[in-house]
Amino acid sequence: xxxFIVRRITQSIVVMLIIGFIGFxxxxxxxxxxxxxxxxxxxVAERDALREQLGLNDPFLVQYGRFVYNALHGDxxxxxxxxxxxTEVILAKAPATLELxxxxxxxxxxxxxxxxxxxxxxxxxxxxRLTMGASIVGVSIPVFLTAILLIYLxxxxxxxxxxxxRGQTVNIHGWHSGxxxxxxxxxxxxxxxxxxxxxxxxxxxLIRSEMMEILETEYIKFAWAKxxxxxxxxxxxxxxxxxxxxxxxxxxxxxVMIAYTILTETVFQWQGMxxxxxxxxxxxxxxxxxxxxxxxxxxxxxxxxVVDIIYGLVNPxxxxxxxx
Amino acid sequence: xxxxxxxxxxxxxxxxxxxDPVAIVSLVVLVILFALSFLAPLxxxxxxxxxxxxxxxxxxxxxAWLPDGSDTFLLGTDIQGRDMLSTMLYGMRISLVIGLGxxxxxxxxxxxxxxxxGYRGGRIDAVLMRVADIQLSFSTIMVAILIGAIFQVAxxxxxxxxxxxxxxxxxxxxxxxxxxxxTVRASVLGEKNKEYVEAAxxxxxxxxxxxxxxxxxxTLSPVLVISTIQVANAVMSEAALSFLGLGMPVTKPSLGSxxxxxxxxxxxGAWWITFFPGVLLVVLVLVINLLGDxxxxxxxxxxxxx
Numbered sequence: 001x002x003x004f005i006v007r008r009i010t011q012s013i014v015v016m017l018i019i020g021f022i023g024f025x026x027x028x029x030x031x032x033x034x035x036x037x038x039x040x041x042x043x044v045a046e047r048d049a050l051r052e053q054l055g056l057n058d059p060f061l062v063q064y065g066r067f068v069y070n071a072l073h074g075d076x077x078x079x080x081x082x083x084x085x086x087t088e089v090i091l092a093k094a095p096a097t098l099e100l101x102x103x104x105x106x107x108x109x110x111x112x113x114x115x116x117x118x119x120x121x122x123x124x125x126x127x128x129r130l131t132m133g134a135s136i137v138g139v140s141i142p143v144f145l146t147a148i149l150l151i152y153l154x155x156x157x158x159x160x161x162x163x164x165x166r167g168q169t170v171n172i173h174g175w176h177s178g179x180x181x182x183x184x185x186x187x188x189x190x191x192x193x194x195x196x197x198x199x200x201x202x203x204x205x206l207i208r209s210e211m212m213e214i215l216e217t218e219y220i221k222f223a224w225a226k227x228x229x230x231x232x233x234x235x236x237x238x239x240x241x242x243x244x245x246x247x248x249x250x251x252x253x254x255x256v257m258i259a260y261t262i263l264t265e266t267v268f269q270w271q272g273m274x275x276x277x278x279x280x281x282x283x284x285x286x287x288x289x290x291x292x293x294x295x296x297x298x299x300x301x302x303x304x305x306v307v308d309i310i311y312g313l314v315n316p317x318x319x320x321x322x323x324x
Numbered sequence: 325x326x327x328x329x330x331x332x333x334x335x336x337x338x339x340x341x342x343x344d345p346v347a348i349v350s351l352v353v354l355v356i357l358f359a360l361s362f363l364a365p366l367x368x369x370x371x372x373x374x375x376x377x378x379x380x381x382x383x384x385x386x387x388a389w390l391p392d393g394s395d396t397f398l399l400g401t402d403i404q405g406r407d408m409l410s411t412m413l414y415g416m417r418i419s420l421v422i423g424l425g426x427x428x429x430x431x432x433x434x435x436x437x438x439x440x441x442g443y444r445g446g447r448i449d450a451v452l453m454r455v456a457d458i459q460l461s462f463s464t465i466m467v468a469i470l471i472g473a474i475f476q477v478a479x480x481x482x483x484x485x486x487x488x489x490x491x492x493x494x495x496x497x498x499x500x501x502x503x504x505x506x507t508v509r510a511s512v513l514g515e516k517n518k519e520y521v522e523a524a525x526x527x528x529x530x531x532x533x534x535x536x537x538x539x540x541x542x543t544l545s546p547v548l549v550i551s552t553i554q555v556a557n558a559v560m561s562e563a564a565l566s567f568l569g570l571g572m573p574v575t576k577p578s579l580g581s582x583x584x585x586x587x588x589x590x591x592x593g594a595w596w597i598t599f600f601p602g603v604l605l606v607v608l609v610l611v612i613n614l615l616g617d618x619x620x621x622x623x624x625x626x627x628x629x630x
Contacts, residue, residue: 015458018458026474029478030474030477030478136610136613136614136617137606137610139613140556140606140609140610140613141606142560142563142564142567142580142605142606142609143564144563144564144567144583145583145602145605145606148583148587148590148598148602149602151590152590152595152598156590156591156593163591252460252461252463255461255462255463255466256463256465256466258466259463259465259466259469260465262469262568263564263567263568266567266568267587277473278568278569281473281476281477281570282569284477286477289473289474289477293470296466297462300461300462301461304461
């Protein structure tokens with residue numbers, strides 16, 4: 001097990017180095033750190049001096065080495081629009097996005113598990129058929145369209161819920177949380193529903209199909225033959241093994257969700273990382289774009305590594321096959 | 325030719341198609357949408373690209389059946405005074421061209437990489453599949469957004485908008501190749517130890533020839549299935565990119581950019597600029613998805629389980 005974890009972590013370090021390399025190459029090609037620091041009124045000679053001083057005339061690999069070194073020390077460059085280090089900008093915006101993802105993930109788990117199990121146990125029930133039918137329609141509706149529909153229905157027509165922003169937030173050691181105030185929670189409803197809408201159908205279908213397959217296996221038949229209670233067979237025997245594939249897919253889907261936060265945040269003007277990223281693109285703020293890329297990359301890599309390690313813990317066959 | 329037609333008529337594919345009302349309806353709708361979009365210049369009542377025919381005074385007119393609606397504009401007009409129906413037809417054409425183009429590109433990349441990876445095995449396989457894994461863990465939409473953002477900064481907004489169609493094809497195609505590559509690789513692994521491949525190797529055919537002429541034809545059915553669904557995904561990705569302002573410009577809108585341009589006016593009550601393109605987009609993606617699902621069930625029910 002220890003070897004498995006070490007190998008998995010080494011892999012993710014290599015991946016991070018590659019992501020960093022791509023990010024650095026982009027910055028090197030299209031960004032201009034001198035412009036990020038000085039205004040237009042600075043003379044060419046002074047620019048050249050600054051260029052030399054910043055080490056921008058060094059060989060590519062030397063600069064990449066410095067980039068990695070700085071990144072490890074939490075320095076991903078300087079955003080010329082915010083006039084602040086990019087890590088600071090991103091960390092200020094990250095709580096909004098993470099809270100949105102967290103609440104959406106909660107909705108997905110709470111809705112998809114019961115629905116999926118039910119649809120697997122009673123596949124011919126009208127509710128199961130309705131869910132399966134609705135799920136294929138659900139996959140075909142882009143997340144921004146769901147978001148717009150929700151806004152039109154609940155904000156413009158009915159006027160029940162706010163359509164943009166995070167509402168009132170509480171500052172806990174620099175983490176601006178919207179989860180603790182009523183206003184913040186109300187503002188969370190529409191964006192989190194919109195964000196979860198794209199994943200829900202997928203998870204319901206996944207849980208249903210895995211569960212149905214497992215209900216056909218021998219050990220479940222044996223459990224029936226032993227005369228165990230229905231609930232115990234469904235929830236304890238069958239559902240436990242359904243979780244394995246759900247964990248793997250879930251890990252990958254968190255990456256997809258972060259991508260969709262860009263869309264959701266744009267529609268709801270949610271002050272998170274995705275919204276910030278799009279603004280950075282409009283302003284050609286290369287440092288911030290690259291910093292976002294590296295940050296999100298690190299997030300994905302960490303999530304995927306943790307998911308893989310958990311998977312290895314739960315399912316020993318993975319470790320054994322991999323460790324030869 | 326006649327022989328082929330006879331074989332098609334007796335095939336299981338046609339048999340199951342004729343017994344599946346959902347598939348029939350989906351195909352009919354899809355054919356109609358294709359016809360509408362590619363014949364747009366002939367059918368559309370107005371030409372949305374012809375600046376001379378657009379009158380700003382006509383902007384934001386509601387659909388014809390509402391009060392204030394005009395009979396010349398059946399589904400109303402958008403903010404620049406363009407006829408919604410015509411703009412949507414032209415927009416759907418752009419969405420489909422980009423979607424199909426991206427799928428062709430990813431199929432070429434995916435088939436080539438998948439074949440080499442599966443047939444050669446060893447180190448090449450390990451490296452290529454790691455790259456595919458990493459890219460997939462980032463999710464295709466994220467990769468597409470990142471590449472789009474970088475292209476836009478590198479090219480500048482003006483140049484990016486000029487080149488939008490080919491750029492979007494490249495962005496979406498490159499973002500989605502791993503799925504095809506994995507599918508092809510999986511079936512190559514199943515095929516490459518069969519006798520016919522061994523026979524081909526024994527008579528001294530080159531690896532290239534074996535890969536493309538012997539193995540490839542036997543891996544095409546999963547590729548076909550996955551490509552169908554990938555068209556829907558590509559259309560969705562294009563719409564998402566355009567909605568974010570990283571896709572088609574408003575002067576030459578796709579369905580996504582139309583939705584984006586209408587979104588700002590939804591608060592003033594002009595719902596039709598967002599609603600109609602949205603419905604069209606959902607219907608288009610839905611019928612492709614339904615057809616893809618049907619095709620998967622018929623051709624290879626185990627495909628997604630493997």
